[in-house]
Amino acid sequence: MRKIIALDADGVLLDYHAAYRHAWEKAFGVLPELRDSEAYWPIDRWDVQKLSGAELASFRACFDEEYWANIPPISGAVAACQDLSDAGYELVCVSAIESQFETTRLKNLQNCGFPITRVVATANSSDDGISPKAQALQVLNPLAFVDDFAPYLLGIPGHIHKALILREPNGSPNVGENLALADSRHADLMAFSYWWIVQANN
Known part of the structure; x- marks a missing residue:
């Protein structure tokens, strides 16, 4: 029986904040200055303005193959994954990303040094409010799923341990009733990795 742990990418493995900043520069x-180091969303973290029309289209065009291939890892995330891998777990990235970038995301992760050999792309929203990752996770059937966006835990099968990475608090969706969706909460992936391995050995 495979011991799988499913991991979200942006905000868990990869530093989406940094990538967003460089997409804005492109x-x-x-290159935007820092506005709030504790902001959950990049538009609040960096000194940028909300966009519309042609400017928004120009910005979105920068989220291309090159963008998804070069997102840097979050500090400590590679080591955390290596610890889980060394403990005998197969790591699979389940990411709300367009399917055309699935292979690019895998190459990005592997170039960063993550011991991950598979990426599963899902939608980023659903009509019924259930996590767009729920169906993929039901098929994958991991022991645990780790995400930094609490609404993505809604509707995931109960036998899968749902771990929430809390990260920056300002404007975070990880508050109130959403917190009840998580089976455990952690500051970052390294904290989850340490906790999970200790639990498994007790």
Whole structure:
């Protein structure tokens, strides 16, 4: 029986904040300054303005193959995954990303040094409010799933341990009733990895 742990990418494995900042620079020629280091969403973290129309289209165009291939890892995430891998777990990334970038995301993770050999792409929303990752996780049937966005835990089968990475608190969706969706909460992936391995050995 395979011991699988499913992991979200952005905010768990990869530093989406940093990548967003450089996408803004690519689009507009200005590297945004930090506005709030505790902001959950990148638009609040960096000194940028909300976009619309042609400017928004120009920015979105920067989220291309090159963008998804070069997102840096979150500090400690590679080591955390290596610890889980060394403990005998198969790691699979389950990410709300367009399917055309699934292979690119895998190459990005592997180039960062993550011991991950598979990425499963899912939608980023659903009509019924259930996690768009729920169906993929039901098929994958991991022991645990780790995400940093509490609403993505809704509707995941009860036998799968749902771990929530809390990270930056300002504007976070990981509050109130959403917290009850998680079976455990952790500051980052390293904290989860240590906790999970200790639990498994007790």
